Amino acid sequence: GEExxxxxxxxxxxxxxxxxxxxxxxxxxxxxxxxxxxxKNEFKFLISFQNENVFDETGMPKERFSAxxxxxxxxxxxxQATKLEDSAVYFCASSQSIVGARPQHFGxxxxxxxx
Amino acid sequence: AQSVTQLDSxxxxxxxxxxLLRCNYSSSYSPSLFWYVQHPNKGLQLLLKxxxxxxxxxxxxxxxxxxxxxxxxFHLTKPSAHMSDAAEYFCVVSASFxxxxxxxxxxxxxxxxxxxx
Numbered sequence: 001g002e003e004x005x006x007x008x009x010x011x012x013x014x015x016x017x018x019x020x021x022x023x024x025x026x027x028x029x030x031x032x033x034x035x036x037x038x039x040k041n042e043f044k045f046l047i048s049f050q051n052e053n054v055f056d057e058t059g060m061p062k063e064r065f066s067a068x069x070x071x072x073x074x075x076x077x078x079x080q081a082t083k084l085e086d087s088a089v090y091f092c093a094s095s096q097s098i099v100g101a102r103p104q105h106f107g108x109x110x111x112x113x114x115x
Numbered sequence: 116a117q118s119v120t121q122l123d124s125x126x127x128x129x130x131x132x133x134x135l136l137r138c139n140y141s142s143s144y145s146p147s148l149f150w151y152v153q154h155p156n157k158g159l160q161l162l163l164k165x166x167x168x169x170x171x172x173x174x175x176x177x178x179x180x181x182x183x184x185x186x187x188x189f190h191l192t193k194p195s196a197h198m199s200d201a202a203e204y205f206c207v208v209s210a211s212f213x214x215x216x217x218x219x220x221x222x223x224x225x226x227x228x229x230x231x232x
Contacts (some may be wrong), residue, residue: 004158031218041203041225048218056217091158098218101147101166101209106158 002026004107006092007074012113013082021110022074025094031055032075033095033104034067038088046090049075079112087114117142117208121223129231134193136226138206141187147209148189149220150180154202162204165189176200201230 005024013019025032034046045059049069060067064082069075079086089111093104122137140146148165163174170182180191189206206223 033218033220035220041205043205043220043222045219045221056219059219093159093220095218098209101149101164103149103161103164104218104220105161106151108156108158 004092004094004105005074006090006107006110008110009108010111010113012115014115015084016081019079019082019086019112019114021077021090021092021112023076023092023094023107024074025092026105029094029096029105031095031098031104032069033093034075034077035091035093036088037091037109043091046077082112082114084114086112088112117146117210117221119206119208119221119223121204121206121226123226124224125227125229127229127231128196130198131195134191134196134200134228136191136204136206136228138189138191138223139187140189140206140208142208148180148182149207149209150174150178150189150191151205151207152202153205153225159205162191196228196230198230198232201228203227 007022032049036044047057047060047067048055052069064080067077089109091109093106095102095104118141120139150162151159153159162178163172165182173179178193203225208221210217210219
């Protein structure tokens, strides 16, 4: 598609439950990025993929967070045993390349609320 | 390492007056710089990008930004604000180390633009 599609738009989980978020990148884009936006305006990089391979995972919490990009499937971000502090908007972005000033195109985000 | 500082958390202007949103960056190498806009409950939309081809960059909706290496600045401007410009604006730098791009974006803290009629 021509837009990054994220589902669901909103996700509510009780503390300790699992949360799974999905992202379909723009067709033809090789790179997928996940960001976490907390406190309304603070963005934190989580992880990036080059096709189905992890490219940079320096922002991923060591425990509880995992992500995948499998062929012919939406990418996913999964949080095990959620905590209150995981409440945030999670954005997915995709780009054709990371060389030069190729921009990242963002989805509308998934708002995760942990109760 | 890269960092971005947006000098104003809030900017308020009247419709029809100029807009200036200030951004300073820190980067060990030639940076890739972007301005994105975020409307409520929406994702980020690219306004413009600095590609090193020209220091004055024109973007969508009448916005432009000037890259000033000596001042490490990339301020966003628009000659005449419109009500629809009210949103939050993010100055963003793309990570590179040793001249190699890793794609990871570093965001400024955001500037909320309010436009009064």
